[in-house]
Amino acid sequence: MAARNKARKRAFxxxxxxxxxxxxxxxxxxxxxxxxxxxxxxPPVGEYTMELVEGYAEYADRIDELISTYSVGWTLDRMxxxxxxxxxxxxxxxxxxxxxxxxxxIDEAVQLAKxxxxxxxxxxVNGLLGRFKDLxxxxxxx
Numbered sequence: 001m002a003a004r005n006k007a008r009k010r011a012f013x014x015x016x017x018x019x020x021x022x023x024x025x026x027x028x029x030x031x032x033x034x035x036x037x038x039x040x041x042x043p044p045v046g047e048y049t050m051e052l053v054e055g056y057a058e059y060a061d062r063i064d065e066l067i068s069t070y071s072v073g074w075t076l077d078r079m080x081x082x083x084x085x086x087x088x089x090x091x092x093x094x095x096x097x098x099x100x101x102x103x104x105x106i107d108e109a110v111q112l113a114k115x116x117x118x119x120x121x122x123x124x125v126n127g128l129l130g131r132f133k134d135l136x137x138x139x140x141x142x
Contacts, residue, residue: 004100008049008089008108012116014053015085025060029053044141056092066139070131074124082117089128095139102133131141 010032018028029050036042056063067087068076076084090109093100104131113121132139 003046004048005048005108005111007052008093009112010045010049011056012050012089012112014049014091015056016081018073019081019085019114025053025057048066052089052093055096056088059092059096063088066091066095066132067128070135071128080117080121083113083121086112086117086121086125087128090125091132094129094132095136102136106130106133 006043014028014032014099015025018053020057021028029045032042033045036044064076067079071079071087077136079087086109090105094102097105108111108124109129110126112124113125117125
């Protein structure tokens with residue numbers, strides 16, 4: 001598994017855990033880092049994973065606003081937790097990380113949906129992130 005792919009998967013897992021626990025992503029990230037330092041069975045949290053989680057945290061309110069605005073037929077609260085966090089991570093990387101090609105971000109998010117969510121989730125994730133890609137220049141405002 002490529003390093004960036006692994007970093008995205010771990011970042012998604014951190015966002016998912018934070019959502020499930022009702023904790024901040026920074027708290028869960030710190031827990032993961034601490035756990036990796038004290039238990040050599042746990043892989044270290046890579047630099048790109050930290051960048052993704054911290055970047056998401058910086059824009060979390062704006063990202064949730066975008067998801068709420070553009071997800072047709074789904075409120076943020078009704079959306080499956082897995083899908084919500086895949087889209088959150090993908091939206092951050094798509095809109096605010098210029099060095100990653102848009103197609104890569106969307107494809108990686110769809111792959112996460114295939115691995116962790118329902119049969120309908122990949123098309124939902126693809127459609128919503130595709131909409132964000134089309135609107136990208138207007139979405140960056142905070």
